[in-house]
Amino acid sequence: MVKLPRPPIKLKDVVLESGIEVKPVYGPEDVMDRNYERDVGNPGEFPFTRGIHQYMYRARPFTMRQYSGFATASDTNKRFKYLISQGQTGLNVAFDLPTQLGLDSDDPRAFGEVGRVGMAIDSLKDMEEAFRDIPIDRISVSLTINSMASVMMAMYFVIAEKRGVPLGDLRGTAQNDILKEFVGRGTWIYPVGPSIRLVTDTIEFCARNVPMYYPVSVCGYHIRESGANPVQEIGYAYAIAKAYIDDVLKRGLDPDKFIARLSFNFDIHGNFFEQIAKFRAARGLWARIVRDDYGCENPRAQKMKMIAGGGGGGLTIEQPENNIVRGAYYALISALSGTQTMALCSYDEAYTIPTKKAALLSLRTMQILVEEMGLADTVDPLAGSYYVESLTGEFERRIITCMKDVDDMGGIVKAISEGYIQREVSRQAYETERKIQSGEIIKVGVNKYRVEEEDRAVEYHDYDREKTDEQIGRLREVRAERDNAMVKEKLDILRKKASGDENLMPYIIEAVKAYATVGEIADVFREVFGEFREPVRF
Amino acid sequence: MIAKPGLDGHDRGAKVIVHALIEAGFEVIYTGLHQTVDNIVEAALQEDVTVIGLSILSGAHLPLTKGLMEKLEANKMEDVIVLVGGNIPKRDFDDLHNLGVAGIFPTGSNFEDIVDFINSKVGGKVA
Numbered sequence: 001m002v003k004l005p006r007p008p009i010k011l012k013d014v015v016l017e018s019g020i021e022v023k024p025v026y027g028p029e030d031v032m033d034r035n036y037e038r039d040v041g042n043p044g045e046f047p048f049t050r051g052i053h054q055y056m057y058r059a060r061p062f063t064m065r066q067y068s069g070f071a072t073a074s075d076t077n078k079r080f081k082y083l084i085s086q087g088q089t090g091l092n093v094a095f096d097l098p099t100q101l102g103l104d105s106d107d108p109r110a111f112g113e114v115g116r117v118g119m120a121i122d123s124l125k126d127m128e129e130a131f132r133d134i135p136i137d138r139i140s141v142s143l144t145i146n147s148m149a150s151v152m153m154a155m156y157f158v159i160a161e162k163r164g165v166p167l168g169d170l171r172g173t174a175q176n177d178i179l180k181e182f183v184g185r186g187t188w189i190y191p192v193g194p195s196i197r198l199v200t201d202t203i204e205f206c207a208r209n210v211p212m213y214y215p216v217s218v219c220g221y222h223i224r225e226s227g228a229n230p231v232q233e234i235g236y237a238y239a240i241a242k243a244y245i246d247d248v249l250k251r252g253l254d255p256d257k258f259i260a261r262l263s264f265n266f267d268i269h270g271n272f273f274e275q276i277a278k279f280r281a282a283r284g285l286w287a288r289i290v291r292d293d294y295g296c297e298n299p300r301a302q303k304m305k306m307i308a309g310g311g312g313g314g315l316t317i318e319q320p321e322n323n324i325v326r327g328a329y330y331a332l333i334s335a336l337s338g339t340q341t342m343a344l345c346s347y348d349e350a351y352t353i354p355t356k357k358a359a360l361l362s363l364r365t366m367q368i369l370v371e372e373m374g375l376a377d378t379v380d381p382l383a384g385s386y387y388v389e390s391l392t393g394e395f396e397r398r399i400i401t402c403m404k405d406v407d408d409m410g411g412i413v414k415a416i417s418e419g420y421i422q423r424e425v426s427r428q429a430y431e432t433e434r435k436i437q438s439g440e441i442i443k444v445g446v447n448k449y450r451v452e453e454e455d456r457a458v459e460y461h462d463y464d465r466e467k468t469d470e471q472i473g474r475l476r477e478v479r480a481e482r483d484n485a486m487v488k489e490k491l492d493i494l495r496k497k498a499s500g501d502e503n504l505m506p507y508i509i510e511a512v513k514a515y516a517t518v519g520e521i522a523d524v525f526r527e528v529f530g531e532f533r534e535p536v537r538f
Numbered sequence: 539m540i541a542k543p544g545l546d547g548h549d550r551g552a553k554v555i556v557h558a559l560i561e562a563g564f565e566v567i568y569t570g571l572h573q574t575v576d577n578i579v580e581a582a583l584q585e586d587v588t589v590i591g592l593s594i595l596s597g598a599h600l601p602l603t604k605g606l607m608e609k610l611e612a613n614k615m616e617d618v619i620v621l622v623g624g625n626i627p628k629r630d631f632d633d634l635h636n637l638g639v640a641g642i643f644p645t646g647s648n649f650e651d652i653v654d655f656i657n658s659k660v661g662g663k664v665a
């Protein structure tokens with residue numbers, strides 16, 4: 001009897017966002033080209049694909065650092081203390097938009113925005129209040145701010161100095177990645193050139209004076225959130241990081257040292273294994289870039305350090321409780337990817353800045369992974385998986401191609417200045433949205449399993465309008481109490497120095513110490529540098 | 539015209555809507571980020587736009603929309619159709635409608651609904 005072949009099963013094609021086709025089954029033949037020592041390496045060894053430390057979380061779990069800050073410095077101070085009391089191991093500071101854009105709280109342009117998406121900082125006085133009784137010598141603080149990062153860092157350094165914490169021992173991170181702000185997130189002020197100069201000034205200042213500090217966290221996160229695919233997320237971020245490195249090299253600093261103090265901020269949403277492969281590939285590639293392009297032999301410089309958190313872009317307005325589940329998977333991905341620091345978007349972030357309850361739930365999500373489910377037990381447990389290793393190799397190749405494409409556009413600085421990256425990203429955002437609306441990309445609760453008349457019982461973080469008056473009152477007190485002649489003198493010096501090419505950090509610090517306000521310092525820079533004119537391309 | 543009033547820098551939604559409206563055959567002007575209400579009204583006047591779509595994600599939609607509506611009225615531009623999109627909670631819909639907003643399209647709205655709504659209001663006229 002002739003055995004008839006089984007009718008072929010028609011399998012659905014699976015193509016990842018990065019364009020990689022996924023096979024239904026992976027086997028040894030898919031990892032033939034991957035050499036363990038060359039391409040993967042032991043944890044803590046070049047190229048660090050498996051992780052930057054030998055024992056990873058077994059020795060020290062990832063830092064848990066939920067983004068928080070709202071209303072005034074004293075409200076935020078209370079939230080910080082609450083999160084620390086609940087086991088959070090780092091702080092991630094949210095500033096309101098006027099602070100991020102260099103406007104004082106009484107500026108007409110700040111109307112309606114004071115203390116809304118983060119805390120309002122007008123002067124050193126507010127910053128002192130925000131960190132009152134917080135042990136900044138022991139808890140690492142991340143300042144999530146960009147065009148005004150130099151000023152916030154200056155304030156933070158002054159507080160350390162006043163408390164007797166030597167700058168040489170001070171730890172922490174500033175986001176301070178202005179180039180990505182032109183692509184996504186949008187809190188730019190000055191033109192591209194002077195904006196990069198401020199970043200370079202902070203890197204140089206820290207390299208010479210605050211050596212344990214991470215002055216820049218280069219963000220693929222917001223580029224991805226703006227619509228880029230996971231390959232572009234890494235490719236563009238690396239191109240941006242290289243732009244900063246190239247600029248700092250002109251100051252004569254040792255790349256082995258200052259590159260070791262650069263870190264990254266990446267996004268997690270979308271396909272589970274695609275994200276894990278992305279991070280493993282990214283670590284290997286960064287080690288090679290640093291070694292081969294900059295001749296760095298210092299493993300600390302070669303190690304790609306990151307905060308990888310759940311991206312808001314994956315969360316949905318619809319059926320908000322589903323976001324709790326998504327957040328837990330994002331945390332799992334992050335832990336499986338060897339992140340150094342984790343922050344999760346809370347389930348209510350499609351609606352509001354996180355309530356206390358939502359922030360706590362995110363923290364508990366991370367704690368459950370580490371302390372209950374054994375995610376800290378062993379390093380890079382997916383290593384050796386045919387699928388994950390094959391995907392990791394393919395990812396690395398695609399990131400390299402993406403970076404070459406940026407070179408072909410004339411380099412990242414030109415491509416951003418002229419709006420080409422922004423156009424690429426927004427076109428892709430449109431395509432993704434179109435595919436969601438047509439059902440090609442499935443979002444549970446949005447275009448499948450949708451409940452039309454659902455009860456979206458999300459508790460809102462309440463915006464307290466009276467806090468604005470309180471903040472403006474404090475600002476006026478500062479202006480009345482400080483030595484205004486001294487402020488003027490310090491701002492005049494800053495203006496003069498801004499027109500030259502000396503490092504501005506010492507002069508910003510002087511102005512901050514005299515209680516010059518955020519708006520006054522930004523105005524000096526606006527005057528000297530001008531403002532960015534956004535290229536509009538579709 | 540798609541406008542980004544205020545300080546919020548999240549422009550993914552605004553740009554996506556620009557793409558969708560262009561695709562649907564509209565002539566679209568995008569203001570770029572960090573626009574004051576004055577800038578927006580001035581540009582709308584100069585370009586003689588029929589529809590202004592505000593995209594706001596920071597939560598400041600009520601004060602910003604109120605400012606825009608007052609300015610439009612002061613310039614005798616009450617016939618301009620105002621739409622608001624972004625991170626807009628349902629509890630604020632009534633307040634926005636009371637300010638004179640014609641349509642609210644929160645995050646997740648369909649292109650088709652937005653296009654149909656504009657067409658129903660302007661009857662094929664564009665900008």
